[in-house]
Amino acid sequence: MAAKSFDLIVIGAGPGGYVAAIRAAQLGLNVVIVEREHMGGICLNWGCIPTKAMLRSSEVFHLMERAKDFGLKAEKISYDLDAVVKRSRGVAGQLSSGIGHLMKKNKITTIMGEATLPAKGKVSVKTDKGTEELTAKNIVLATGARARELPGLEADGDLVWTYKHALTPKRMPKKLLVIGSGAIGIEFASFYNTLGCDTTVVEVMDRILPVEDEEISKFAKKQFEKQGMKILEKTMVKQLDRGKGKVTAHIEAKGKVEKLEFDTVISAVGIVGNVENLGLEELGVKIDRTHVVVDEYCRTGVDGLFAIGDIAGAPWLAHKASHEGVMVAELIAGKNDVHPVRPESIAGCTYCHPQVASVGFTEAKAKELGYKIKVGRFPFIGNGKAIALGEPEGMVKTVFDEKTGELLGAHMIGAEVTELIQGYVVGRTLETTEEDLMNTVFPHPTLSEMMHESVLDAYGRAIHF
Numbered sequence: 001m002a003a004k005s006f007d008l009i010v011i012g013a014g015p016g017g018y019v020a021a022i023r024a025a026q027l028g029l030n031v032v033i034v035e036r037e038h039m040g041g042i043c044l045n046w047g048c049i050p051t052k053a054m055l056r057s058s059e060v061f062h063l064m065e066r067a068k069d070f071g072l073k074a075e076k077i078s079y080d081l082d083a084v085v086k087r088s089r090g091v092a093g094q095l096s097s098g099i100g101h102l103m104k105k106n107k108i109t110t111i112m113g114e115a116t117l118p119a120k121g122k123v124s125v126k127t128d129k130g131t132e133e134l135t136a137k138n139i140v141l142a143t144g145a146r147a148r149e150l151p152g153l154e155a156d157g158d159l160v161w162t163y164k165h166a167l168t169p170k171r172m173p174k175k176l177l178v179i180g181s182g183a184i185g186i187e188f189a190s191f192y193n194t195l196g197c198d199t200t201v202v203e204v205m206d207r208i209l210p211v212e213d214e215e216i217s218k219f220a221k222k223q224f225e226k227q228g229m230k231i232l233e234k235t236m237v238k239q240l241d242r243g244k245g246k247v248t249a250h251i252e253a254k255g256k257v258e259k260l261e262f263d264t265v266i267s268a269v270g271i272v273g274n275v276e277n278l279g280l281e282e283l284g285v286k287i288d289r290t291h292v293v294v295d296e297y298c299r300t301g302v303d304g305l306f307a308i309g310d311i312a313g314a315p316w317l318a319h320k321a322s323h324e325g326v327m328v329a330e331l332i333a334g335k336n337d338v339h340p341v342r343p344e345s346i347a348g349c350t351y352c353h354p355q356v357a358s359v360g361f362t363e364a365k366a367k368e369l370g371y372k373i374k375v376g377r378f379p380f381i382g383n384g385k386a387i388a389l390g391e392p393e394g395m396v397k398t399v400f401d402e403k404t405g406e407l408l409g410a411h412m413i414g415a416e417v418t419e420l421i422q423g424y425v426v427g428r429t430l431e432t433t434e435e436d437l438m439n440t441v442f443p444h445p446t447l448s449e450m451m452h453e454s455v456l457d458a459y460g461r462a463i464h465f
């Protein structure tokens with residue numbers, strides 16, 4: 001059968017690929033998208049969305065346990081784990097099928113199958129019905145990533161789980177070990193701990209949430225410990241001995257190994273890019289530690305071949321993938337006002353309790369880069385809305401360039417900060433200064449007032465603290 005010809009072939013229908021396809025179709029290109037498993041990728045099916053649905057259940061549970069604080073009565077509070085999972089899978093399914101509709105609406109051809117690249121400009125797709133050959137001048141690789149497995153700590157789905165198992169638990173762990181305290185590890189630790197599971201988090205670095213500002217990591221640790229979580233920093237899981245219904249973890253700290261028993265382990269030690277079996281090496285694509293090497297415009301160095309999202313490296317975030325998708329689609333369509341994605345302007349959010357969100361440089365990074373800085377802080381306890389919500393724990397920290405007043409970074413912990421951070425992201429895009437932010441009127445009573453107060457504090461002008 002003759003190869004079908006398109007303007008653009010997108011491989012992978014996650015938030016990188018499907019967004020690239022839609023933007024290219026909007027710009028008049030004839031687009032085909034190839035997906036081997038599920039529309040919406042990891043994000044909609046096994047990542048961002050189902051985790052947030054699960055965390056919403058644990059958040060409501062936590063609020064019900066605190067009903068008395070709000071003058072309410074809730075007795076015999078419990079949960080139905082199967083129903084929690086069913087809701088989460090339902091939310092994921094609803095959104096995933098929505099992507100199928102978006103493809104149809106934008107007249108994008110969808111092929112369900114496994115893609116390989118036999119030659120430049122060519123894609124071969126293995127489907128249930130056989131093999132389809134496709135050609136296009138431009139190809140966008142958006143094949144994403146999967147859980148990293150460390151030797152000896154591999155998941156088995158029974159005692160040792162990856163995020164997929166942790167999203168579809170058949171039983172509630174009683175004693176849980178979470179290996180890794182990045183966003184994924186901490187979100188699962190928060191979910192299971194809130195539902196009453198005895199939870200220990202092990203982090204090899206010197207603090208949890210190691211990409212966050214040090215003050216935020218410390219604040220988070222204190223809060224999690226108050227909730228009963230055990231946090232072991234500068235600690236490494238060396239070995240897991242799997243027995244009947246239990247795992248003995250060999251945990252090393254300061255050169256000493258301690259053996260601790262758990263009934264479940266969640267391994268959240270990072271991700272690896274899906275770079276294998278695509279034919280990339282043969283095409284001359286450079287791969288560095290499971291990620292495709294790209295320039296700031298996501299070009300691979302092979303003419304007409306782009307890589308976006310998780311396969312193109314950190315930060316491994318859905319909104320970074322989508323934004324790169326838009327950028328490459330516009331580049332391919334010949335738009336000449338295309339800007340590269342700036343990693344330091346991409347916010348990171350962790351939906352644990354309390355939530356964590358940040359954008360830009362941490363205080364330490366700003367100093368390391370040689371900036372003379374001004375730092376502002378504002379605690380949730382000084383904010384009327386936070387008190388009214390019954391959420392007095394948290395803080396907003398801002399970092400400014402003393403010389404220019406540029407907002408270099410913002411770091412938040414507390415209720416709803418994942419919704420607030422975008423205010424600072426917009427500020428950074430508009431290259432806002434301390435003066436613009438101080439002159440902005442924030443509505444009252446809102447949590448966002450703390451964003452204002454933190455800026456005021458950096459310049460010795462905070463009102464409510």
Ligand SMILES: Cc1cc2nc3c(=O)[nH]c(=O)nc-3n(C[C@H](O)[C@H](O)[C@H](O)COP(=O)(O)OP(=O)(O)OC[C@H]3O[C@@H](n4cnc5c(N)ncnc54)[C@H](O)[C@@H]3O)c2cc1C
Nearest residue numbers: 012014015016036041042043047115144309310316317318
């Ligand atoms: C538990 C968890 C929670 C997360 N929470 C968040 C969050 O809150 N916020 C956030 O921003 N990010 C979050 N992430 C990360 C986010 O899911 C990823 O950054 C995002 O999905 C990356 O998008 P992508 O398009 O690059 O790849 P993916 O979403 O991984 O999509 C890639 C797609 O390519 C397909 N594919 C792969 N190889 C082939 C092939 N050869 N042929 C055809 N199809 C192929 C795959 O089946 C997949 O559907 C989370 C991740 C996990 C695991």
